[in-house]
Amino acid sequence: MSQPRIAFLASPAPAAQQALSELVAEHGNHLPEDADVICPLGGDGFMLQTLHRHGALGRPVYGMKLGTVGFLMNHHRGEGLLERLATAEPATLRPLEMRVLTESGATTGSLAYNEVSLLRQTRQAAHLSIDLNGRTRVEELIGDGVLVATPAGSTAYNFSAHGPILPLGSHTIALTPIAPFRPRRWRGAILKADTEVCFKVLDPYKRPVSVTADSHETRNVLEVTIHESRDRTVSLLFDPEHNLEERILSEQFTV
Template identity: 30%
Template sequence: MATRKRTPSVCIGIVYREHTEKAIQAAIEVTNWLRERKHKVYTLPDQKLIPNTSPLKTPQAWKKISLIVVLGGDGTYLRAASYIHGRKIPVIGFNMGSLGFLTNFSADQVFPTLEKTLLGEMELHPRILLEASIYKNQKKIKMFLALNDIVIERGSFSHLINIAIYSEKFFVSQVKADGLIIATPTGSTAYNLAAGGPLIYPDSKAIVMTPIAPHSLNSRPIIFPEDRTMSFKLEGKETRAHFIVDGQHKIEISSENEVVIEKSNQFHWVVRSPSHNFFHLLREKLKFGDRS
């Protein structure tokens, strides 16, 4: 009789899609499966505690985590990424949502895929993160990391916004639009794509800036090298806008603020199959090249 190969005991965090019975049940089943293999399981913050897990609250607990398992859609995955905040913890996503571009593993393959991951048979791919800082009176008041994108948009405000754009302190352009998307290659398949921006291969060393419904036909997406620092200011004394990070965090900014965006020194680590193919994923999820 063949025996199952034992893997060292590790600590694993779980993020699941709340209010979705399928994801909740999967979280319970994955927990039981991991505990049977002597792994310690944690529930990530701001979720109902999964039975037989511990809450992941302290810095000491975070230091023990070797893997994050996401059970949900891309929104759930981005929520997990926001918790990690640049820590070198790989993330594996199982799709229990509608699109599942980030959570690209099938929900019905959870256990064999986890088995291969814990045996070291998967690959870890680094993805760049954006570091976005908000300044007021030349003082940094907030800083965020983004895996997908930073969006500056008018939101519920009725007027278009004028945004002055600078690269390494050199003036680039002033855009009058509903907003701007600054996206990583990972985020190029999300809001950026819907707004008419280009697809960028995940390993590319680039950042794309795409206007949202610009008021001029001359406003087009621009691709920058990843090492370029960009800054943005709202023009107009009473101008206000929303600043949104990966669709997870939203704050209001005004013409008194300056937004500075650059590539972070940290990376996001994603688990991928050795047979993973980006173009297959485009065809499967986005119907890329579909002529039907």
């Protein structure tokens, strides 16, 4: 079997840049569009950046942790990369698609592999309504904001906001309020992945709200619609002893 063509990408961190030089010297380097596999070197932020830039190519992605947080990455080792790629197990991620209407009348869109979060822009609490598949389920949520998370992203911001951890492949998404004041006892919901979620900002001029899809922020929003992508997927590769499904499961037993 011929050696796979690898596209190495690295964050600006010195450790990632050093690893890039060593791996390219041993394996060469290819453009992502010409590669068989993409290998980002960095943390989860750089992994998400890589998925946003190159996910549409449909190449499998094998990341190595050379950053602060590496939940979506494998451990970094300089040796044995070809053997690790040959035995790696795939995890298929399906991102969220977000459509936003802003106060200026503009409509923008973005993908989110972790979560879409709405947050108040000022000291004033956000006032939001929540529709699911066209039916209003929460007439007025008052708080810092709300988010929708994928299973892969459910262990990140969603979990820190006391949202549920979702098993990979469960075909669900998490709807989680952020520091809710009213309804006081509402803790969010687990939804079927094909649910269309629509947030409307009830007082956008006095209580402005921004929305962030992973790291892409849009400010002064009026309405945000989110649903799981129907045609976009990405395959992340993981070492068998450190696969993503087991990692997500283990997070539920971490104290």
